[in-house]
Structures are given as C-alpha cells and as structure tokens.
Amino acid sequence: MSVIIFVELDNGSIKKSSLEAIYYGSKVAESTQTTATVLAIGSAEESALKEAGKFGAQKVLHANDGKLSHENSLAYANVLAQAVEQEGSKIIIMAKSGLGDAVAARVAAKLKAGIVSGVTELPDTSSGFTVTRAIYTGKAFASVELNSDTKVLVVRKNAVEAVATEASASVEVFAPTLQDSDFAATVKNVEKASSELSLTDADIIVSGGRGMKGPDHWDPLLELADALGAATGCSKPVSDLDWRPHHEHIGQTGIKVAPNLYIACGISGAIQHLAGVNGSKCIVVINKDPEAPFFKAADYGIVGDVFDVLPRLTKAVEAAK
Structure with a gap:
C-alpha cells in the first residue's frame, strides 16, 4: 500500500508545485507508515522523473500513451484510479491547480472518496485523519476530519517547505486501459501565447x-x-x-x-x-x-x-x- 501523488509535467519536467506535493505526500506516507508513489502522465525523460526521489518518492509510475499528450481531466482521473487500484492506495495527493482540482473531483467521485481542496498543513493522524484547509479566500482556516476509506487531498502551494535530498526514485512504465469515452472532446493543438513565466509556478x-x-x-x-x-x-x-x-x-x-x-x-x-x-x-x-x-x-x-x-x-x- 502507498500514498499516491499525481503530478503535472511541463516540457518533460515535474512542475515545482508538484514537487512540493511529492514532498507533502512523502511526509504523509511517513506518518501513516506507507510509501510514496508518483503518477506522471505524458512525455518525460526518465532522468527527470527520477527527480521525484529527491522529494521523498520511492517509485514513479509513468503513463506515456500518445492519447494522453494533452491535458484531459477525465482521462487522467481514470488513469489515476487505475494506478490507485494497482498500488492499493488509500490516500491520493496532488497540487492545487486548474487541472489538479478537476482531476481530484473526478477521481474522488469515481472512488467514492472524501476530498479536501486547498490543504495548507500536514494532516493530524494522532486520532483519526484531520486536515486544515483555507476558507473565505484565505481569511480563515477550517479543520476537516476525513472518515472515508479513500482520501483525496489537493495541496495549496507553500503548504510545506520542500527539502530536496540526493535520493532517486525508480521509474516503471504504467500502461492503463484507455476508453473512447475518456476522449469525447480532444485537444488537437496547443499554442503558448508567449515564453513568459507561468504565474502559478513563479517564485x-x-x-x-x-x-x-x-x-x-x-x-x-x-x-x-x-x-x-x-x-x-x-x-x-x-x-x-x-x-x-x-x-x-x-x-x-x-x-x-x-x-x-x-x-x-x-x-x-x-x-x-x-x-x-x-x-x-x-x-x-x-x-x-x-x-x-x-x-x-x-x-x-x-x-x-x-x-x-x-x-x-x-x-x-x-x-x-
């Protein structure tokens, strides 16, 4: 059994916000005495995926089917659900973003999991499983106890200070079963407006x-x-x-x-x-x-x-x- 962390890729590398989510997930894995596994969907070099190990992941599952080259929250959620089933995961983690929120909602519905978005701290597992999330546009915080068997956490940026080590993760090919219904709408082409830095990932x-x-x-x-x-x-x-x-x-x-x-x-x-x-x-x-x-x-x-x-x-x- 493991904590599974869904990560987003940008030009073949794991996004900074997702690296923070990996570190967060590794700490949750420590507190629940499990391991941290990453799911990466899309094109990426193995060397870039191994970087997940620096932030606490033991293993990376890499799904690189050509049909998954463009972001598709429905397809990604179904791939994630299959990875969860394979790994026997009960805790699913991802960084908060447009894609992250969409995938989290879909996979939570599919797995009948409890979901908390905007998580700002590591969970309290001393008696149960309680997480803190931002509410009222960040003016207040709420403590939420998750009692569901499977839990989905969408982690806000800067929830933890990610610390890198010299470790490396193993990378395994993950070949999910894809269904035509996952691709009712498909992206044919993506053109970036400019080479400017992304606001959501900027330091x-x-x-x-x-x-x-x-x-x-x-x-x-x-x-x-x-x-x-x-x-x-x-x-x-x-x-x-x-x-x-x-x-x-x-x-x-x-x-x-x-x-x-x-x-x-x-x-x-x-x-x-x-x-x-x-x-x-x-x-x-x-x-x-x-x-x-x-x-x-x-x-x-x-x-x-x-x-x-x-x-x-x-x-x-x-x-x-």
Missing part, C-alpha cells in the same frame, strides 16, 4: 495596478521583473482597461498565486486582489499613498512613487548580481 512576481498610470508606463516594472527573473501580473482594473493582457490578472476572479516573493506596484489592495495573493510567502508593497489598504497585508512596505522606487530597486538588484 517571484512583480505586479502592477492603476498606479502605473497607463499601458505605456510599464517599462520600469518590466525591467525589475527581468532583473529578478520574475513573472509579471496585474490587478483586475488594469486588465479591464486593457493596459495588460487578461492572463496576467491576479485576484479572486483571476489567477491565484503563491510565490516566495510578491511585489505590488501601485496597487491599492482591494479585497478581491488580496484573495489572489494571500498564499505568498513575502509581500512587498510600493505605493505613494501611506493609507493604501495593501500595506496592512504587506511584510514590507515602501511609501513612494513607483516611478522613483522601481528604477532604484532594479539598480540595486543588478548591483547585487
């Missing part, structure tokens, strides 16, 4: 609001992001005004992020935006208004005009390299 994000004063004034922000190797984001009003592309919109109705460092430039801090960034480890706010609500949520605050502060920060970052 550092530099984000701008209406304080940037228009679509033609973003160079200072972009230069800082480039110096830091960061992704760029924006508030909802900025995307609504078409100052920045809509895929950069961060907030309750946009993308929810959890980077190690989030730098907010000229963003007042509406509750809807805060709901999208409250998983960040460190928040730095730059705003000329000392009463901006965002300062209350900040770890560090700089009161000043973004057009004065950003070039200085960029210069300091470049000097420190």
Whole structure:
C-alpha cells in the first residue's frame, strides 16, 4: 500500500508545485507508515522523473500513451484510479491547480472518496485523519476530519517547505486501459501565447495596478521583473482597461498565486486582489499613498512613487548580481 501523488509535467519536467506535493505526500506516507508513489502522465525523460526521489518518492509510475499528450481531466482521473487500484492506495495527493482540482473531483467521485481542496498543513493522524484547509479566500482556516476509506487531498502551494535530498526514485512504465469515452472532446493543438513565466509556478512576481498610470508606463516594472527573473501580473482594473493582457490578472476572479516573493506596484489592495495573493510567502508593497489598504497585508512596505522606487530597486538588484 502507498500514498499516491499525481503530478503535472511541463516540457518533460515535474512542475515545482508538484514537487512540493511529492514532498507533502512523502511526509504523509511517513506518518501513516506507507510509501510514496508518483503518477506522471505524458512525455518525460526518465532522468527527470527520477527527480521525484529527491522529494521523498520511492517509485514513479509513468503513463506515456500518445492519447494522453494533452491535458484531459477525465482521462487522467481514470488513469489515476487505475494506478490507485494497482498500488492499493488509500490516500491520493496532488497540487492545487486548474487541472489538479478537476482531476481530484473526478477521481474522488469515481472512488467514492472524501476530498479536501486547498490543504495548507500536514494532516493530524494522532486520532483519526484531520486536515486544515483555507476558507473565505484565505481569511480563515477550517479543520476537516476525513472518515472515508479513500482520501483525496489537493495541496495549496507553500503548504510545506520542500527539502530536496540526493535520493532517486525508480521509474516503471504504467500502461492503463484507455476508453473512447475518456476522449469525447480532444485537444488537437496547443499554442503558448508567449515564453513568459507561468504565474502559478513563479517564485517571484512583480505586479502592477492603476498606479502605473497607463499601458505605456510599464517599462520600469518590466525591467525589475527581468532583473529578478520574475513573472509579471496585474490587478483586475488594469486588465479591464486593457493596459495588460487578461492572463496576467491576479485576484479572486483571476489567477491565484503563491510565490516566495510578491511585489505590488501601485496597487491599492482591494479585497478581491488580496484573495489572489494571500498564499505568498513575502509581500512587498510600493505605493505613494501611506493609507493604501495593501500595506496592512504587506511584510514590507515602501511609501513612494513607483516611478522613483522601481528604477532604484532594479539598480540595486543588478548591483547585487
């Protein structure tokens, strides 16, 4: 029997958020005296999959059927269910994402499992199985006791600090039975909009609001992001005004992020935006208004005009390299 962790791949490598899920799963396996097995679906080199061992996995099951080359939550859930049956797993773990949530819901329904999404801490197994999850857009936390035989946990980014070792996992080919009904709708082609860093996987994000004063004034922000190797984001009003592309919109109705460092430039801090960034480890706010609500949520605050502060920060970052 083992804990099984479903991971997402990006260009043949395991996504950072999934590496955190593997580490989380390995700790759950330790507490329940089982082992940690990873399921990877899609094209990947064996050497990349062995990296799962550094985060506590003993084994990787690799399903690389050509039909599974594009994300398909229905097919992936059925593949995961077959892996669960083969391994005799009672605990299923994955990182929180659009795909993760969809696969988790489908596999939980298929296996009649209890499911908790947005998990923020390791479970308490001292008496039963209790997990903590974020509620009310991260403003509060709920303790949930899972009594079902099979359990599905969708882990929020930064729930644990993943620590790598020099270990390596074994990799086994997994050949699931695929059904035509799994592919009622198929993806023919995927074209990425750009080579920009993914907001959901970025360690550092530099984000701008209406304080940037228009679509033609973003160079200072972009230069800082480039110096830091960061992704760029924006508030909802900025995307609504078409100052920045809509895929950069961060907030309750946009993308929810959890980077190690989030730098907010000229963003007042509406509750809807805060709901999208409250998983960040460190928040730095730059705003000329000392009463901006965002300062209350900040770890560090700089009161000043973004057009004065950003070039200085960029210069300091470049000097420190």
